[in-house]
Amino acid sequence: MKSLLGSIFCCMFFMNSASAQAVEMADVMRSNGKIYVVVAVIAVIFIGLAIYLFGIDQRVKKLEE
Amino acid sequence: MQSKWWKILGILLILYSIIGGLLFPVPQLNILNETIRNLYFHVTMWFSMIFLMLFSMIQSIRFLNGFDKTKDTKAEAFASTGMFMGLLGLLTGMVWAQFTWGTFWVNDPKLNGTAVTMLIYLAYFILRNSIENEDSRARVSAIYNILAFVMMIVFIGILPRMTDSLHPGNGGNPAFGNYDLNSNMRMVFYPAVIGWILIGVWVAQLRYRIKTLEINKENS
Numbered sequence: 073m074k075s076l077l078g079s080i081f082c083c084m085f086f087m088n089s090a091s092a093q094a095v096e097m098a099d100v101m102r103s104n105g106k107i108y109v110v111v112a113v114i115a116v117i118f119i120g121l122a123i124y125l126f127g128i129d130q131r132v133k134k135l136e137e
Numbered sequence: 138m139q140s141k142w143w144k145i146l147g148i149l150l151i152l153y154s155i156i157g158g159l160l161f162p163v164p165q166l167n168i169l170n171e172t173i174r175n176l177y178f179h180v181t182m183w184f185s186m187i188f189l190m191l192f193s194m195i196q197s198i199r200f201l202n203g204f205d206k207t208k209d210t211k212a213e214a215f216a217s218t219g220m221f222m223g224l225l226g227l228l229t230g231m232v233w234a235q236f237t238w239g240t241f242w243v244n245d246p247k248l249n250g251t252a253v254t255m256l257i258y259l260a261y262f263i264l265r266n267s268i269e270n271e272d273s274r275a276r277v278s279a280i281y282n283i284l285a286f287v288m289m290i291v292f293i294g295i296l297p298r299m300t301d302s303l304h305p306g307n308g309g310n311p312a313f314g315n316y317d318l319n320s321n322m323r324m325v326f327y328p329a330v331i332g333w334i335l336i337g338v339w340v341a342q343l344r345y346r347i348k349t350l351e352i353n354k355e356n357s
Contacts, residue, residue: 107160111159114159115152115156118148119152122148125339126144128343132346132347132350135350136350
């Protein structure tokens with residue numbers, strides 16, 4: 073799990089260095105048709121939902137006590 | 138089940154499937170194109186629903202074996218969460234169908250079977266709400282729930298495989314394991330399935346706990 077995530081980030085850094093020679097200052101988030109931006113947005117939404125779910129869990133726990 | 142680790146595991150698995158599902162390489166196929174990535178999100182809803190309904194049926198059987206009311210509450214919580222997952226699966230499937238098969242709804246045995254399944258489970262909730270007496274409500278709905286699960290397996294697991302269907306794995310179409318689910322996709326798909334099952338169980342557990350609080354409040 074962690075090593076897979078690590079390999080994703082390694083890929084990202086590799087792409088970053090490959091595009092460094094272009095005049096345009098391209099970074100990871102602007103490569104590959106900016107798909108990483110979409111990934112980031114969905115990830116943020118999902119993490120937000122997860123945190124919210126934990127919040128509900130805590131509230132229910134408080135009520136149970 | 139009060140511990141936290143499996144909830145975090147579920148979230149991490151889905152997070153991984155979102156990142157990997159959008160970025161990892163997939164087979165390049167006509168018509169499907171990039172929508173093949175929907176497999177990680179659309180199909181996992183159905184897997185999650187089927188497992189939640191299975192857990193619901195198990196709770197119903199456990200209720201009938203001893204008439205412990207908490208088991209009935211658990212069965213209801215699992216079934217309603219499973220229903221929600223199924224609704225999401227239906228809606229995501231409709232969007233996917235629009236851009237690959239051409240319409241939101243085709244007369245595919247799997248789609249119609251799913252629609253019937255949703256109605257069967259809708260009847261489960263209507264049945265629950267229509268019986269005033271708590272004891273008989275729990276007993277009748279537990280028995281109906283077992284029937285509903287069997288019907289679901291028949292309608293979405295068996296019948297579509299016996300006729301022609303647009304879905305992979307049905308009616309002569311190649312199943313998972315041929316061209317449409319290579320080892321790359323498995324690496325994302327199976328963790329995603331486990332993740333969504335865990336999240337489904339978590340939501341069902343929350344629903345059960347809130348319901349229990351409500352019941353305790355009514356009785357006190």
